[in-house]
Amino acid sequence: MSFNNKTVLITGGAKGIGGACSRIFYRENANVVILDTDPLGQQLAVELGERALFILCDVSKESAVKKAMEEAHQTFGGLDVLVNNAGIQRYSTVTETSEEEWDLVMNVNLKSAFLCAKHAIPLMQKQGQGVVVNVSSVQAFISQQTVAPYVTSKTALLGLTRxxxxxxxxxIRCVAVCPGTIDTPMLRSAFELSSDPEAVYQECVDMHLVKRIGTPEEVAELILFLSGKNGGFFTGQAVRIDGGLGITIAGSKKE
Ligand SMILES: NC(=O)c1ccc[n+]([C@@H]2O[C@H](COP(=O)([O-])OP(=O)(O)OC[C@H]3O[C@@H](n4cnc5c(N)ncnc54)[C@H](O)[C@@H]3O)[C@@H](O)[C@H]2O)c1
Incomplete structure (x- = not known):
């Protein structure tokens, strides 16, 4: 399915899952707008070519989001798909989480999706259609320990999606995508917090029925499908892409 003359805006589009989305939508001939706080997004836009635009933008700030949407709209004259992908991870339980840390995770993971949708939807309505994809997580359904703000933000994204x-x-259609463990810079920095990153990597592999972790490209291909004509019957739903993570009862699977 071609995204000829379509404009796709990806938050956190500089690297990881967002970076893969930027590349894959560009491959499908879309105009690609990368919103990110990491200037690496500029390098990616240059590498992709003239249909790519990087805007340095903290998507948790309404004034920055509004300005970025206007710039994207002026540059490409429309907006067809919004991928709310920017996200951060912090490790703490409820009693360990400071108010500042809670607000930071909520603002980047949840408020940003609200703000981007708020300013993107009127542009989509002007052209009579549009798709919003929210990148949530399997942690909207099952939870690891010590990530209370993250789990809360990812679960709330499903409510926003509905x-x-x-x-x-x-x-306007809106869908949520819920990845399992995906090999991205976010995941690699999480491994580095452990004294034995290789052991943590292996634990992650073992948790998935397919006995590997996912790639950013696999998630991006799903987002591409859901955003296009062939994904037209999906709306309001959470679609898991998780290699079977969390569907066995702990200890029930014999090797
Ligand atoms: N990697 C995984 O295992 C995994 C699993 C489930 C869900 N997710 C979700 O997928 C999304 C992408 O994760 P990833 O693993 O690719 O992360 P990543 O850290 O590799 O990439 C995230 C990108 O978002 C950008 N970003 C962060 N805060 C921002 C802000 N305020 N404004 C604009 N850009 C900002 C970062 O600079 C980075 O380029 C996140 O929402 C994450 O929660 C990831």
């Missing part, structure tokens, strides 16, 4: 689908359908 609300957008219900309030703006049928013109």
């Amino acid at each position: 609300s957008i689908a219900v309030d703006y359908g049928p013109q």
Whole structure:
């Protein structure tokens, strides 16, 4: 399916899952707008070519989001797909989490999706259609320990997904994508917090029924499918892409 003359905006599009989305939508002929706080996004835009635009933007700030949407719209004259992918991970339980840390995770993982949708949907409505994809996590359904703000933000994204689908359908579709463990810079830095990163990597591999972790490209291909015509019957749903993570009862699977 071609994204000829379509404009796709990806938050956190400089690297990881967002970086793979930037590359894959570009491959499908879309105009690609990368919003990121990491200037690496500029390198990626240059590497991709003239249909790619990088905007340095903290997507947790409304004024920055509004300005970025206007710039994207002026440059490409439309907006067809918004991928709310930017996210951060912090490690703490409820009693260990400071108010600042809680607000930071909520603002980057959840408020940013609300803000980007708020300013993207009117542009989509002007052209009569659009798709919003929210990158949540399997942690919206099952939870590891010591990531309370993250789990809360990813679960709330499913509520936001439903609300957008219900309030703006049928013109606008909204879906959530819930990845299992994916090999990205975020994951690699999480491994580095351990004294034995290789052992943690192996634990992650073993948790998935397919006995490997996922690639950013696998998630990006799903997002591409859900955003296009062939994904037209998906809305309001959470779609898991997790290699079977969390579907066995602990200890029930014999090797
Ligand atoms: N990697 C995994 O195992 C995994 C699993 C499930 C869900 N996810 C989710 O997928 C999304 C992408 O994760 P990833 O692993 O590719 O992470 P990553 O850290 O590798 O990439 C995230 C990108 O978001 C950008 N970003 C962070 N804060 C931002 C902000 N305020 N404004 C704009 N950009 C910002 C970063 O600079 C980075 O380029 C996140 O929402 C994450 O929670 C990841």
